[in-house]
Amino acid sequence: MTDVYARIEASFDKQGLMTTLGATLIDATPGSVEIALKPSDAVSQQHGFVHAGAVAAIADSAAGYAALTLMPLDAGVLTAEFKINLLAPAAGDRIIARGKVIKAGRTLVLAQAEVFAEKAGKERLVALLTATLMTVQGREGVSD
Numbered sequence: 841m842t843d844v845y846a847r848i849e850a851s852f853d854k855q856g857l858m859t860t861l862g863a864t865l866i867d868a869t870p871g872s873v874e875i876a877l878k879p880s881d882a883v884s885q886q887h888g889f890v891h892a893g894a895v896a897a898i899a900d901s902a903a904g905y906a907a908l909t910l911m912p913l914d915a916g917v918l919t920a921e922f923k924i925n926l927l928a929p930a931a932g933d934r935i936i937a938r939g940k941v942i943k944a945g946r947t948l949v950l951a952q953a954e955v956f957a958e959k960a961g962k963e964r965l966v967a968l969l970t971a972t973l974m975t976v977q978g979r980e981g982v983s984d
Contacts, residue, residue, distance in 0.1 A: 844868050847913070848905045855901065863898050865905075871941040873905040876934050890930035890957075892967075895937075899924060899953035899969035902939030907949035907973040910941055915975050920948070922971035930966045932957035937969075949973040 848868035852858060858875075861883055866874040875898045877883065883894040900922055908917040939953040955967035 842869070844870055844909050848873060848909060851908070852901070852905065857897055858901060861894050861897060863901070866936070868905060868909060870909050871906060871944075873902050873909065873939045875902045875905075875937045875939075877937075878934055879930075879932065887929070888931070890935050892924075892926055892930075895926070895930050895935065895955055895967050896922075896924050896969065898935065898937040899939070899955050899967060900971065902937035903951035903953040903969055903971040904939070904973055906939035906941050906953075907944070907951050907971075910944045910949065911975050912977075915977050917949075918974045918976050920972040920974045922969055924967055924969040926967050928957070928964060928966045930955070930957050932959035932964070934958045935966070936963070947975050949975070 845868040852865045863877045866876050877898050879890050883890050885891040904917050937953050937955045942950045951971050953969040956963040957966045
């Protein structure tokens with residue numbers, strides 16, 4: 841386990857929403873983070889797809905944690921804004937959000953998250969999130 845992964849994991853484990861959704865941290869490297877969610881009745885909407893709110897939550901966390909991987913150790917991260925495009929129903933065996941930093945500044949970071957529905961080993965893009973994240977000094981472990 842890398843120091844980057846350990847840092848993100850420690851913060852991720854404090855997020856009640858990720859626990860409630862059943863989301864898991866898969867990977868964290870400098871500038872990128874991957875989060876997965878297993879579809880269940882608890883995160884579904886009326887047609888049986890994973891609810892857009894759950895998709896947005898894991899995408900926001902993936903983008904936010906990708907930004908945090910590049911921030912100072914005593915800093916935290918907060919989402920300033922995000923936009924999400926829902927491209928297809930989130931249905932499959934697993935929903936995967938892959939966050940990556942597009943441009944990191946001292947205070948603001950632009951990041952994206954692509955969300956895929958995985959079924960029978962194949963992935964289909966179901967959402968794209970673009971986010972602006974803010975560095976919060978002196979708040980280690982603060983996220984989204």
